[in-house]
Amino acid sequence: MSSVATDYAVSAPLVVRRPWWQSRLVLVAAIVAGMGVAYGVAAWDYPWPSWLAWESLSGYLDRFQIWLSDQRNAEDPSLVFVLFNGFASFLDDLVGWLFTALTEMTWAGTTATATLLSLRFGGVRAGAVMLSALASFALLGLWSESMETLSLMVAAVALSLLVGIPVGIAAGRSDRVQRALAPVLDAMQIVPAFAYLMPVVILFSVGPGAAVVTTMIYAVPPAVRITALGIRSVPRETVEAARAMGATSRQLLLQVQLPLARRMILLSVNQTILFALSMVVIAGLIGGSGLGDTVTNGLYSNPALAVLAGVAIVIMAIALDRATEAAAVRADPARRHLTPADVRRLRLATAATLAAIGLAVGLGRGLGAGQTWQRWTAQDWLLARVQSALDYVQDPSTWVFQVTSPTGNFLVGTPWFATVAGLVAIAFVVSGLRPAFTVLAMLATVGLVGEWQPGMDTASQVLVATALAVAVGVVLGVWAAESTIVSRALRPINDVLQTLPQLVYIIPFVYLMPISFVPGIVASVLYAFPVVVRLVERGVRDVAPAAVEAASAFGATRGQLLLKVKIPLAREAIMLGVNQGIMMVLAGGVIAGLVGSGAPGYEVAKGLQRNEFGNGVLASVAILALGIALDRVTQGKRRVGEEAYR
Numbered sequence: 001m002s003s004v005a006t007d008y009a010v011s012a013p014l015v016v017r018r019p020w021w022q023s024r025l026v027l028v029a030a031i032v033a034g035m036g037v038a039y040g041v042a043a044w045d046y047p048w049p050s051w052l053a054w055e056s057l058s059g060y061l062d063r064f065q066i067w068l069s070d071q072r073n074a075e076d077p078s079l080v081f082v083l084f085n086g087f088a089s090f091l092d093d094l095v096g097w098l099f100t101a102l103t104e105m106t107w108a109g110t111t112a113t114a115t116l117l118s119l120r121f122g123g124v125r126a127g128a129v130m131l132s133a134l135a136s137f138a139l140l141g142l143w144s145e146s147m148e149t150l151s152l153m154v155a156a157v158a159l160s161l162l163v164g165i166p167v168g169i170a171a172g173r174s175d176r177v178q179r180a181l182a183p184v185l186d187a188m189q190i191v192p193a194f195a196y197l198m199p200v201v202i203l204f205s206v207g208p209g210a211a212v213v214t215t216m217i218y219a220v221p222p223a224v225r226i227t228a229l230g231i232r233s234v235p236r237e238t239v240e241a242a243r244a245m246g247a248t249s250r251q252l253l254l255q256v257q258l259p260l261a262r263r264m265i266l267l268s269v270n271q272t273i274l275f276a277l278s279m280v281v282i283a284g285l286i287g288g289s290g291l292g293d294t295v296t297n298g299l300y301s302n303p304a305l306a307v308l309a310g311v312a313i314v315i316m317a318i319a320l321d322r323a324t325e326a327a328a329v330r331a332d333p334a335r336r337h338l339t340p341a342d343v344r345r346l347r348l349a350t351a352a353t354l355a356a357i358g359l360a361v362g363l364g365r366g367l368g369a370g371q372t373w374q375r376w377t378a379q380d381w382l383l384a385r386v387q388s389a390l391d392y393v394q395d396p397s398t399w400v401f402q403v404t405s406p407t408g409n410f411l412v413g414t415p416w417f418a419t420v421a422g423l424v425a426i427a428f429v430v431s432g433l434r435p436a437f438t439v440l441a442m443l444a445t446v447g448l449v450g451e452w453q454p455g456m457d458t459a460s461q462v463l464v465a466t467a468l469a470v471a472v473g474v475v476l477g478v479w480a481a482e483s484t485i486v487s488r489a490l491r492p493i494n495d496v497l498q499t500l501p502q503l504v505y506i507i508p509f510v511y512l513m514p515i516s517f518v519p520g521i522v523a524s525v526l527y528a529f530p531v532v533v534r535l536v537e538r539g540v541r542d543v544a545p546a547a548v549e550a551a552s553a554f555g556a557t558r559g560q561l562l563l564k565v566k567i568p569l570a571r572e573a574i575m576l577g578v579n580q581g582i583m584m585v586l587a588g589g590v591i592a593g594l595v596g597s598g599a600p601g602y603e604v605a606k607g608l609q610r611n612e613f614g615n616g617v618l619a620s621v622a623i624l625a626l627g628i629a630l631d632r633v634t635q636g637k638r639r640v641g642e643e644a645y646r
Helices: 002-011 024-042 057-072 079-104 106-122 124-139 143-173 175-190 193-204 208-232 236-244 249-260 262-278 280-284 290-301 303-330 340-366 379-394 416-431 433-448 452-482 484-499 502-512 517-541 545-553 558-569 571-587 589-594 599-609 613-635
Strands: none
Touching (some): 057 079, 057 613, 079 106, 106 124, 143 175, 143 208, 143 262, 175 208, 175 571, 175 613, 208 280, 208 571, 236 249, 262 280, 262 303, 262 517, 280 290, 290 303, 303 484, 416 433, 416 613, 452 484, 517 571, 558 571, 571 613
């Protein structure tokens, strides 16, 4: 133990403590105080000047949209649109083939296939969860819609992982690749789905193919980011030892980095599934059909049915998450040592499973089980109960809430030059010179596209929602990492909150609160903090055991281990959780705009609904710029002191 402690002490980074008045917290507080003085002296007197805004840009974008639409629908389209049309047809055929396969197997064959595969590769618990999920789809009377969504998700998740994991490996092994990908991934996650629905429809038309593209845009970034983090989390000493022993780059990847990054890669698979399912509702707007279409159509005509469809989406997410994780754990070579007899037994079990699936499908078709479940369901009974609950919460005599609006005028009311100077200074103090220049460029972009006031309004809402999501997420994530009971209790809650579409669970908050930005902030917090919890928990759990043992050898208490060893060493995972929380808060900006939050979110939604392409794109650019600025600030000075050793 003492030798481990000595080795760790030798490699521990040198920590330089600065005077309290030079700490980042004090400097940031001083900058905010200066902005407060400027706000008090000249509030509302110095908005962003009109001569610095490009007012005609919206018209150019509208004309560009018309030109793109004409080019796509031309009798002899250009090569670019031929490629887009071909890719869209491929995706349409892929989703259609998957749905046809599920329906031709009949409901009995589909149920047997999913259950037996989960049982064989995931175990009894995974098989039971999958069977319960399929039974719930039948009970809710949403079997056909669920199969349509499952077909769409299988195609989108498979393609997202096919792209995301290799790109994430490249980003994890190369700083240059990671820097090049960062703005692209930011754009894919931050730009609201409502904003890129128009370009997707223009390039890919409507239908399952367009829905798959929309889902992939949102689901690929977590696969890339978390895979890259897993590769970078491999101890540097292990990588250097492998190189010293003559390992090639390929051997280093396949035999060292990928096995040690297995946990993070599995987390990226889970997150990709959850992110993809969270986009089902948005995809339903452009021909995704299935449960997403049921939710979007039911919001105004049948809210109770929309709630039931949202519940079905959550159930599907939990079932897929449990089945894939259980299968991955059972396949982990580190967890089991197989003898030749065990291998033969498993092969026989696989053959028996395939034979049972074939028998179930054959019996289902032979006995006329039907392509979808059309027997008894509880849908009518459930619809009546859900509608009664919705009517109850809408009764003003029962629910009376007084919501005090927070002071969101600070960034808007402060003179624009003071706001820019203050935010750039904060970025410099927190993250360094390069992020400060990035923040300056992004703020200038917000003003240039004519979105300064709504942009600052959105920034205030995002800051509040992010602060709440991060505070809750970090605390719960650390607690879950330290307690298996808490981790198990939080897991289904995280699945529900992250997967349930915002358009579904924002409904009760609209009923419970006045139409304002408050329901949007609450929904954004609920949508964002599960990601923070997952990444923080994973980061704290994956701290090198040698570091913990070394600190324990020096007599550190459990609290000291947590505060001085685990949390500092898990800093990158925690900051990635903060970044991902910001992305998800910003992704909810449009949904918040639909319930009264205003700002660019409302402009994006209005641009889609009223075919105001230019205004919607400019609002999306403003949200993207704010997201990049916040992302760069939250990265922090990660590399300071990495090369300074005792």
